[in-house]
Amino acid sequence: MPEPIEFYFELSSPFGYLGAMRIDEVAARHGRKVKWIPFLLGAVMKQVGTRPLVEYPIKGEYSKHDFARSTRRYGVPFKLPSQFPIAAIAPCRAVIWARGQGEGRDGELAKAYYRAFFQDDRDISDREVALDVASEQGFDRQAVAAGIADEDVKAELKDEVARGIERGVFGSPFFFVDGEPFWGADRLDMIEEWLEKGGW
Amino acid sequence: MPEPIEFYFELSSPFGYLGAMRIDEVAARHGRKVKWIPFLLGAVMKQVGTRPLVEYPIKGEYSKHDFARSTRRYGVPFKLPSQFPIAAIAPCRAVIWARGQGEGRDGELAKAYYRAFFQDDRDISDREVALDVASEQGFDRQAVAAGIADEDVKAELKDEVARGIERGVFGSPFFFVDGEPFWGADRLDMIEEWLEKGGW
Numbered sequence: 001m002p003e004p005i006e007f008y009f010e011l012s013s014p015f016g017y018l019g020a021m022r023i024d025e026v027a028a029r030h031g032r033k034v035k036w037i038p039f040l041l042g043a044v045m046k047q048v049g050t051r052p053l054v055e056y057p058i059k060g061e062y063s064k065h066d067f068a069r070s071t072r073r074y075g076v077p078f079k080l081p082s083q084f085p086i087a088a089i090a091p092c093r094a095v096i097w098a099r100g101q102g103e104g105r106d107g108e109l110a111k112a113y114y115r116a117f118f119q120d121d122r123d124i125s126d127r128e129v130a131l132d133v134a135s136e137q138g139f140d141r142q143a144v145a146a147g148i149a150d151e152d153v154k155a156e157l158k159d160e161v162a163r164g165i166e167r168g169v170f171g172s173p174f175f176f177v178d179g180e181p182f183w184g185a186d187r188l189d190m191i192e193e194w195l196e197k198g199g200w
Numbered sequence: 201m202p203e204p205i206e207f208y209f210e211l212s213s214p215f216g217y218l219g220a221m222r223i224d225e226v227a228a229r230h231g232r233k234v235k236w237i238p239f240l241l242g243a244v245m246k247q248v249g250t251r252p253l254v255e256y257p258i259k260g261e262y263s264k265h266d267f268a269r270s271t272r273r274y275g276v277p278f279k280l281p282s283q284f285p286i287a288a289i290a291p292c293r294a295v296i297w298a299r300g301q302g303e304g305r306d307g308e309l310a311k312a313y314y315r316a317f318f319q320d321d322r323d324i325s326d327r328e329v330a331l332d333v334a335s336e337q338g339f340d341r342q343a344v345a346a347g348i349a350d351e352d353v354k355a356e357l358k359d360e361v362a363r364g365i366e367r368g369v370f371g372s373p374f375f376f377v378d379g380e381p382f383w384g385a386d387r388l389d390m391i392e393e394w395l396e397k398g399g400w
Contacts, residue, residue, distance in 0.1 A: 044258070047257060047258065048256050048257055048258050048259050049251075049256055049257070050256065050259065051249075056248050056249055056250065056370075057247060057248055057249070058244070058247065058248050058365075058368055058370045059248050059250065059370045059371070061368065062368055062370065062381060062383060065381070066383075069400075070390075072400055073390065073393070073400060165258075168258055168261065168262055170256075170258045170259045170262065171259070181262060181265070183262060183266075184386075186384075186386050186387070186390075187386070189389060190270075190273065190386075193273070200269075200272055200273060
């Protein structure tokens with residue numbers, strides 16, 4: 001059984017969203033599964049000395065144009081949220097909690113959060129919204145609320161972020177394919193070629 | 201006659217190099233010519249608040265790995281120069297001067313500079329090296345030396361950089377296809393699709 005593709009995503013990242021909408025298909029084409037790893041970019045951005053794309057003059061304007069164009073290319077609906085960027089801690093914890101709720105349920109929940117944020121302009125950083133979205137996905141609202149507050153869940157998210165930073169994750173989306181690092185939704189074609197050829 | 205693809209490149213940029221090695225083929229496949237526009241990123245980077253990729257912790261290490269992997273993917277030889285990055289003013293002026301030396305000669309000279317820098321580790325920011333490389337390309341050394349010192353050439357390079365900044369160029373390579381902006385050598389596949397479909 002080949003290793004799953006490790007997929008690090010920040011829920012506030014437009015290209016993380018595009019990556020999330022495409023990764024299952026890419027992985028399936030090559031007989032791979034996806035390991036969904038929620039990530040919080042804030043800490044590592046300080047270390048690296050970068051900022052959210054939209055905050056740069058000139059480059060920020062281009063980025064907004066590029067978000068819209070890149071998602072449109074793949075038929076993925078996209079609207080820059082009115083609150084952006086956000087600190088998506090509650091939904092990240094919910095995704096971590098969902099790992100224990102059946103195979104693939106964490107990825108489904110992550111995608112639901114992305115759609116809520118980038119399609120429906122819902123502020124998923126708000127705990128109540130995070131619970132709403134999870135219950136719309138068929139999760140028990142009380143169970144999710146307990147999950148978000150669970151100390152083990154909190155610790156697991158912290159560990160994932162720390163481990164990601166240690167492995168060199170500095171942007172979103174970030175992928176590892178058999179240990180090889182790829183940054184950016186626009187690297188998915190390269191990842192496909194990498195999977196076909198086993199590297200070069 | 202369709203508009204040429206406008207290709208802004210910084211000679212000190214590894215992805216500018218990769219873009220330069222691929223752009224002629226991409227353009228030719230779609231019946232386009234290429235307008236080669238030498239660019240100096242220094243000024244705009246200050247405005248935008250970015251730095252050369254390799255200077256960022258963590259992201260810089262990834263970038264070096266990605267330069268090597270991305271060029272290898274296309275069979276383009278690459279070695280990170282021992283002096284890097286550089287301020288490539290003399291060779292930029294030579295490329296501007298070469299615009300008056302016959303169609304396509306400026307692009308040929310730009311590619312020769314890129315090869316000298318990223319394949320042979322020659323410091324093209326040095327005026328003598330810049331003249332050497334040009335004379336190896338069949339240009340008259342004295343004529344290039346005069347061109348580099350020419351006030352009109354200097355002014356034309358300044359104008360190109362100012363015009364580029366005005367149009368939103370903030371990185372290298374940067375392309376305009378019928379006015380549509382694209383940043384990055386990894387956008388060439390998107391550019392091809394854009395050319396095929398006339399946008400989306």
